[in-house]
Each structure stands twice: as structure tokens, then as C-alpha cells.
Amino acid sequence: MSDSLIPFGPVTFITGTKGGRYPYCHSLYIEEAGVLIDPASNLEELQLISQSKKAETIWLSHWHEDHIMYLNLFEELPIWMHEADAPPMADLNTFIDWYIYPDPAYEKMREEWGQMMVEMFNYKPRKISRYLSDGEVIDLGSVTVEVIHCPGHSPGSLSFYFREPQVLFLGDTDLTPFGPWYGDLYSDIDEICQTVERLRKIPAKVWLTSHEQGVFESDPGSMWDDFLRVIDVREEKLLAFLKEPRTIAEIAGHWIVYGKPKQPLEMFALMEEISMQKHLDRLIRKNIVGLDGDRYRLV
């Protein structure tokens, strides 16, 4: 068996290229049932699966491009995912709308992003054959899977709990030091917190994630708290920066989430801004921050 494949009973973990860092993720494959989850890990391994004709169904944890890059190898296969994440799969403009404001000021970025989706991520509109929903239990032969709806990172994010081997696939609740990502228009910080609290209670023996380390064979323990704590640390930095009233452009330019400017600059600047906007909205709801004209200030 190739070094990239790690079996956990009937569930095979396919290690992503670049250690499963963006633009790649790790995939899962349940060969006996022909189920392949998130085909954006390792081109060679996915080509072998495609050529074997043994994959029958693609499951997606969510709609992001780093989980669907090699869907083009499986054009004939039905896709199952949560209904809430289906719209961007069906139409490239909708896909772009979920990342970038539909505003003329962003027209050039929308064009470039769309081009990148097609050229680098092989984007093609796909119809979803079946919607997976929370609490569903699916019999895959020697393994039973429980579908867990985990909104927050995206509206329709899913985790999968493989009951017999007690393997929990966490998707982008990836327990990385970077912390939770909520840089697209429909991600939600409070939902991410609820999702983490729900997932950590599941009585798993192995935890698999979509990025970086990917495999945890003992309880991640404090990593759950560390992951959530990143949200608080970002918020503390934002509040410290708001000692003086600031515009959203100044706040985004402080790079609290990414730490420093990253390339492509306009895209990362927008994701930084959207993430910060979510913190600001949350702080306004709690009456900790207010908006005067175009400047955010402490209340």
C-alpha cells in the first residue's frame, strides 16, 4: 500500500499533497462501498481510484475549492452533500458570490477568481444527486456512518462518524494552530463554536481532519480549546486595535487573522476584511463596539 494511504478498518485516509495544506485537503475512501470523500488530496492516488472504476459515489464535506479540485476525475459519479452547500456547486457565478461581494468595485477580482476556479480547480457546475442531512445513518456494509451537520465554516459543512471503528472525520474543524476559518460570506463564528462543542463530545477513538496533521489516534484534548481560543485571541487583538476608532479598511490592513499580507493580496485582504466584519458584527450585537460614520469604536 502506498505511503499516502492510511487504513482505519474499512476507512482509508488519503494524505493530501503538501501535507494537506491549501489548495489540497486529505480525502477518505471506503473502497468496499465505493464512497470517496473530498477528492482534492493527491492527484496520483485519485487517478488510480478513478481508473479502478471502484468509486461509485462522491461525498463532499462542504463546497470549498480545496475539497473539490479533482472532481473532474469523477464526472460520471453522483455527488452527495448537505443541501445548504449545494448552490455554489451548481453555478460558477454563485460560487464567486459566496466569496466576493457582487459589487462593481470587485469586478476584476471576481473575474480572476472565476478563472482560477476553472483553470486550477477544474470547476464545472455539478448537480447534487442526494442531500445528506443531520442524524442520518447510512449502512455501507461493514461500516455504519452517522452524518453530522456542522455549520459555521460553511452553512452545509458535514462531519462523518464511522461507528464501528469509532473514526470521526472532522472536515475543516481541522484543529490546526491557524484556527477556525470564516472568511467567506456565509461562514459564521458562533456556529463554529457550537460545532466544535458538539464534535468534541463524540466518543471517537480516531479523529481525522481535512488539513495538515490530519490523523489523531489519541484524544486531541486541549487542541479543541486551543482551536477555539484562536477566535478569542483574534477578538482581543481587534479590541486592542479599536482603542482608536478605525475604518474597516484599517482593520483589515492590520492582518489580525493572517498575521501578514499574503498573495494573491486582494483576495486575502478581502477574506481578512470579511473575517473581521464578522467579529465586528458580533461585538456590535453584544454592544461592545459601535459604528460612528465609517469608523468602528469601543462603546
Ligand SMILES: [Zn+2]
Ligand atoms: Zn473549507
